[in-house]
Amino acid sequence: MGTKDKLSYERLISRVDYYKEKALDLEKKLVFAEETIERLENEANSDQSLQIIEEKEKELQLLRTQVEELTKKVKRLEEHEMEKRMKSYEELLKSIQQEMNDKDQQIDLYQQRIKSMEKRININRTSEPVFEETETETAKTEMQKKEGFNCISYFDYSVIFTKDKKGFVRGSFYLENTGTETLENPYICFRFQPAEACALKGKIISLIASPTQDEMSKSIWMYMDNDWAEKAKDRGEMWICPLRETKFKSGDKLTLEDFQIPFKSKIDENITVEAFVYFHKQNYRSKAVNHIAINF
Template structure:
């Protein structure tokens, strides 16, 4: 056997020995693995492990049931809270609707009262005074039976001045029926001279100013200022007023314009005169007040 063949044989034996050792080592590892598997299977099959698994499964079921219960409670709470909010909103909307309905009713009532007031004002007053105010000065001299229609009207007033020579007149204007028959809806004309001094304030409402219900309830008189004729009268220095409600002044009865005010400014004129005239359209009766307001600076 040559040297080369001898080396190949030894190398082959060496390799066989190496693989035998490797196979032996693998067999040992396989045996160890089988023992480990047997031990684990034994542990898994033991009663304690099964009890633990069952207990954990029961805990898991209980936790799932509790979670479902809590989810249902949360859902119910959310629904309840939503219902409460919806109910609260509905109550708020209902309250707002009631207020709106109440306001609508008040507006309707106010409009009805305004229409009624306008009707009352227009009763027996559809015609404008058919006389010139210039003739009113002599109205008391017109022939008329005193036992039928007659009245006495007059001012009760005081004048208040400031240091700046301005101030106001404050007083009451009275109308008393001194005749035998009633007088219906007396107009009052206040004539200012000069016309630029025209101003009259008090418990008198104006349809143009859209009076409130409280103002209407507290007032007995209304300005006749809602037509072209009234504007022309103002240019002449006249303010006309009439009763707010249907008024029948029986014999011996009295009606008054209480607490009127007339502002005064000395810069306008040195002398200011305010006269008053009473006119009843239905009876075609007219009369001049027995006195007047005269202011001299």
């Protein structure tokens, strides 16, 4: 409550007290007048006494009218005071509710960060996936397909050239569970040839960069910021995974939308980008059905 509101409130209280005292004083006068009238009626034996009685009755009626008006004013002041208090309480409740909403949003952000940090810890504990296409690995993949694990992934992209044979690839990467079993938390590896071309941008966040609440709420994917992922980047591999726990059942799809891969012709005459998907919990891995090829 501001200083101005406090002074107005104190004036209102003083005015109410004044009118209450005034009403009490008038009631005392009314009682005194009634007693006087009664005494005069008992002593009245002349026209002068009757005239005095009439005057006293008029004075009494006037006093009654004043008492009624003062009573109404007191009632209005009390109602005004109550309305003012109610408005003050409503504003206080609104402020408290806003603070609670802000705290809830902060709690949600902290919970998301905690889950993300837990996921980073789990990623750090995960052994590095290796995508060597040997006969043994191919046979293992085929066996997993028979057991109900199967994921089809592919690129949808376009190559945009700018000046001096520079440019970028813009596209999306799609995953679809075509098996019968539920798949969880896909780790996606984009392998670049040559390794110097390794770069991937888009709606992907890095927990090391301390993303904002808005970025956390709008993002689905994050970079895998751990030791072996950094070493893999030197080999030309970029690893990402979902920001939150992700499960997709048979027939469900996941998408990495609107990614960009910048390139320069000075790196090499040709650039290729392959993709591999690895499901750690199910020990299942698959290769994308197509790849990105840039020829200068």
